[in-house]
Amino acid sequence: MFFDIDITMRVGERLIETAIASDAKLTAIVGPSGVGKTSVLNAVSGLLQPRSGHIRIECRTLFDSFAGVNVSPEHRCAGYVFQDARLFPHRRVSANLAYGEKLARTNDRWIDRNEIIGLLEIGDLLGRWPATLSGGEVRRVAIARALLAAPRFLLLDEPLVSLDPGRAERLIALIENIRDTLEVPILLVSHSAQEVERLAGHVIELARASGS
Numbered sequence: 001m002f003f004d005i006d007i008t009m010r011v012g013e014r015l016i017e018t019a020i021a022s023d024a025k026l027t028a029i030v031g032p033s034g035v036g037k038t039s040v041l042n043a044v045s046g047l048l049q050p051r052s053g054h055i056r057i058e059c060r061t062l063f064d065s066f067a068g069v070n071v072s073p074e075h076r077c078a079g080y081v082f083q084d085a086r087l088f089p090h091r092r093v094s095a096n097l098a099y100g101e102k103l104a105r106t107n108d109r110w111i112d113r114n115e116i117i118g119l120l121e122i123g124d125l126l127g128r129w130p131a132t133l134s135g136g137e138v139r140r141v142a143i144a145r146a147l148l149a150a151p152r153f154l155l156l157d158e159p160l161v162s163l164d165p166g167r168a169e170r171l172i173a174l175i176e177n178i179r180d181t182l183e184v185p186i187l188l189v190s191h192s193a194q195e196v197e198r199l200a201g202h203v204i205e206l207a208r209a210s211g212s
């Protein structure tokens with residue numbers, strides 16, 4: 001099982017409940033704005049603590065309220081690509097990538113810098129400043145940086161949002177390539193079920209919990 005997640009949490013006024021049992025290498029969570037998709041990714045990465053439930057990825061328990069397990073974010077080894085990418089604006093693309101590489105513990109390093117640069121087609125962007133990149137290029141660099149940290153799983157928050165159709169298509173093809181060639185399960189959030197149709201082997205619709 002790649003993803004075995006069953007959690008309840010309260011974020012502000014909102015009660016969020018989700019159950020995911022997925023054998024798919026790429027699993028998508030879809031649902032309308034504000035339903036709690038990003039909060040689920042935050043819980044999986046360890047940035048947010050659920051009230052109850054469990055989070056297991058490839059049979060590794062990251063959180064289990066019953067058993068008293070709560071692995072710290074740095075030991076979960078998530079490759080989290082935030083919706084706003086969060087590249088360091090004062091570092092060129094190559095230095096942003098170097099930051100990701102530094103996060104990888106030597107023994108865990110399973111990926112080669114050149115392979116990732118080729119996979120995300122960012123070789124010609126290495127000397128550029130983040131402010132000069134297009135929306136699609138920013139996403140590709142952010143995904144590459146996350147992969148260079150040798151994550152055990154990848155969390156992609158709305159990677160396709162506000163890209164024009166051409167750029168979205170190119171990024172979909174690259175994410176497909178990551179899914180099919182790298183040993184890293186992917187949890188992807190989107191507001192649109194149609195958008196993830198090609199990518200996801202399993203789609204979870206997050207609905208508003210009763211009482212929220």
Ligand SMILES: Nc1ncnc2c1ncn2[C@@H]1O[C@H](COP(=O)(O)OP(=O)(O)OP(=O)(O)O)[C@@H](O)[C@H]1O
Pocket residue numbers: 011012013014031032033034035036037038039040191
């Ligand atoms: N720090 C916070 N304090 C209070 N409420 C919050 C906080 N963060 C999120 N929320 C609320 O929790 C709910 C879920 O937010 P979340 O960002 O997880 O939803 P989402 O489905 O990812 O939305 P979107 O698609 O718009 O990004 C929303 O109602 C949001 O306003």
